[in-house]
Every structure is written in C-alpha cells, then in structure tokens.
Amino acid sequence: MTINQLPSTLEGAPPEHLECGDICRPQELARNVDVSGLVDRKNGLVDRAIFTDRALYEQELARVFATSWLFLGHVEHLKKTGDFFTTFMGEDPVIVTKDKQGRIRAFLNSCRHRGARVLRADYGAARAFTCTYHGWAFDLEGKLISVPNEDGYANADWDREKWGLVEVAQLETVFGLIFATWNPEAVPLDEQLGDMKYYMEAFLGRDPDGTTVVGGITKWVLKGNWKLAAEQFGTDWYHVNMSHASALMVMSPTGKGPKSDIANTPGRQYSDERGNGTGFPTHPKSRFDAQPVHEYYDYDELRERLGKAAVEGPLTTGHATVFPNFSYLPVNGSIRVWHPKGTEEMEIWSWTVLDKGMPEEVREAQRLYNLRTFGPSGIFEQDDGENWSEIQAISHGWRTNTVPLNYQMGMGTEREDGVYPGETSELYSDAAGRRFYSRWAELMNTPAWHEKEAEQ
C-alpha cells in the first residue's frame, strides 16, 4: 500500500465553524458561470475564454482548486518537529510543518486577526508561528498561544481556542509526496489517483527505499495561464519533435537529432475521468537520461519488480499531470506545481527528485541534467515557456479569443489495451487533454461543499 493516510487527517480536524458573527457573504459576490458551452468534449473543442476570463478564474479557485487534492511538497523537507516550508494551494498561502507528535500538518498562512502571513520564510525550523503585524502567535498545531494585550478583548465574546490557524481538511502522502485539500468531502487521494498510481510508481518507486529531493525549490514566474502548462504535461507528446527540435539535436549522440524510429516512437497515453494524464514512448531505446543515471539502474531488477511494461514505458521518458496542477517528468526527476497567479500568469515551483539509493555522483548527474533540460533556463523548458507565453500574449484579441481551439487528435481511441492499466490511447493524442478539460468543466459546474454550507 503506497498511500499513507496521516493521523492529522483524522485528529487535526479543522475548526468546525469559523467565528463568523453576523458575517454572511452576499450571493452576488460568488457569481458562477455555466461552462458547458466552453468545453465541447464530444467534438474536441475548447473556448479560449477559459484562459482569459477573470470571473471564470475566480470560479476556478472556488470550485477546482478548493475541491481538489493539491500537491504541497516532499516529506524529506520535514525531518524534525518544527521543520516547515511554505507553499500555495491555488492562491492560498499555506504552512506545511511537522508537529510535536511527528504529524504533518498544513495551515492557511494567514493570521486570524488582520490576515497577514504568520510565516514569511520559504523554509526552515520554528517553535511557533508569530504574526509580524501584532504578534499573535500560533503553535505547531495551529493553536493560538499568545495574544499581546489580551485583556483588551475582555468585553468581546473572546475565546482564544476559536482563533487558531485554519487547517486543511485532508492531508495524505503518496510515494513521499504530500497532498492536501480544503475539501472535507473529497474522495481519498488513493481513489483520486486510481490507475495513475501505477504510472507514478514507475517513476517514484524505482528505488524500493523511496525518493528524496535536491535541497531547495527552483521557482520562476511565467506569462501564461496555468492550464496551458498542466494540459501540456498531461497530454502533449505531439509538440516534442517540433518545439524541441534544436534541443533534441544537441542532446543526440550525432548532433543531428534522434534516429527516425525514435523520433517517431510508438507509445501510449493514459487518461482518466478524474483529469489525470500521462504519456510515454514504448520504444526500448527512446531515452534521454543522463549517462551516469542510465548506468546506475539495474533494468533487469526493475523489470522483475515493476514489470516489463513499466520499465519500457512510464519508467523512462514521458510526461504527466496529476489533476489539476501537479506535473512530472520521470526521466529528469522533475516534479513541479503550476501555481495560478491570475488568468495571465503562473509561478512554476520545481524540485529534482532523486532515488534514496543513488550515490553522490549519480545524484549530481541527475541534478545537473534536470537543470540543463528542465530548469528555468533549461533547453527544453525554454521552448515550452515560450509557447505558453506566446499563446497567452495574443489571447485577449476579440477575434483570437472567439475562435475555438482543437483537441481532436486520437478522438475515440482510448481503450484498455491489456498491457497498461486503465484506458490508454496512442502516444500522440489529445485524449488526456479532453479529459483534463472535461473534469475541469465538471468541477466548474458543480457547487462546492462550501457553497452548500453557505446556503444552509
């Protein structure tokens, strides 16, 4: 069993009811648009407004990001009590830390008093989280433990217990990756991933002892709606030979590009109704890994443990998105999250994953290889970023914005092939893209748990 449901999920229950007094947000502030006319799955078409419209973006935060399992970070960042890192869930800043019982906890990084962040650092160790504005201090379990001039609240209906940090509703880890959700009604992470776990294991389970990460997170800002990147990593091998032509030539042994049968490799693309997608070549010689990393692996042992299909498919070169905004590349050890920053911009946070058993020289080779290819100035990453920014830059033109985009490749080819779990199509396919947007539209059209609560 690879999913660990952490005790915090059960014991660290979020406050049942936030102190709201007579605060009751009027419905007009939470406008919702029916997006049925923006995503046409049957015909494989998408309306460009989904990349540009501010109202849709806010609905996305409330109905897609608020309800989904979101990637937070790697367990290796939290070794001791008080170790923490900060990240975002959608646009919500969160603190992820290890409490005195050794449980991983995630809290909204916003003081309950005036709303400032109570933690400004990217990562480190703390004994308490103290807001720098007025000094409200919270312990590692989110409990409010100190309020300067607390006597001043004597005439209010003051109960310090009610003003702790807001905690996520559920938190789980899989293959050393931490995921959480605000949604108390979200299906377990295990169920959300489903067959996707098989493909993740081919990457994150190469070492039975698990993975670690290169220290630190590489972060950069890019013009482009977050979905452009998430979609590409889920569904798009198609762009590789065109967009990355120069990079492929530089990387090939001859300098002239890969051989024809590798450039036109067969492969499969997995997709599911929960929006997850991954594609991978099945050509046994299609690989772009660093030589020391390639030599490090015992492929016979991997075949025996993970199966031939995994080793000659998703274990090597490929692309993947776990819905909505976590993506990875097995060959580089690159894992990343596309943080949404408005309709126009995303922040890319990227880590390099290493197998725990890798000796130092192999770790260094993987680190450099990932930086060179998919770091912020990597020869492949630059190509991708240029495409996304280019699409975004022109997408507000009226004529531009009103011409639907094409996601028709491989229409109807998804099937169970008897080799790979779940439904797969050909490698060159938009199947995962259609399912990504179909899941997106489903969530956009479904009132979230918090809206149902608000109605009561």
Add this chain to the structure above:
Amino acid sequence: MSAGIVVAQVGDIDDGEGIQVVASVLGTVDNVAVFHDDGEYFALDDTCTHETASLAEGWVEDGCVECPLHAAKFCLGDGKVQSMPATVDVFAHQVVVDGDDIRVVPNPERLAS
C-alpha cells in the same frame, strides 16, 4: 560543599539550547531557564517580561536569547533587555559548573518567601 543546586549534567543541554527548571526545584518565584552557549552556561528567569513565553524554548545567539514568540532579546549574562517588544529586564541567576555538575545559585531577590 559547592553552592547552588544541581540542575543538569554537562552534556545534557545541547549547544544553543536551553532547559526549563521548574520554580519548586530552586525555590524561586519563576521557573529558571538554563542555557548552553558555546561551552558556557547561563541562567535567567524563564518567563519573558513581555508576554507569557518560556525563554528556555528561545533561540540562543551571540550571547543573547531571543524569545520564541515575539523575538524580544535578553543578554544571557545579566538578563538586560536588548530588543523590543520587551522593555523590562529578566533576572539573572548565577551558574557554577562543578566537574560534570551544572549548579544554579538562585538570585536572592527571586527566592519565594
């Protein structure tokens, strides 16, 4: 017979850390925090003079302890306040290292009557 009360052995307190000695052990009015800073030991009243927080949980750096809650700073040697938001000094107690024993001699002004 050496002065003071044994509160710990050398090696019990990691460098840069502090321990809290409860008031009843020393007969003092407040708990006492005993710190290890680069081979030297210091003792101060444990409770910050700003808000209720244990200085033993604080961060030891450059001869000072920083309160874990609001970052007020006190000199480890004499307890004098070095940084807002605290404005009042904490009392210091004498520490004697006697072989492996770390002894605290309570400040007479802080003995419970």
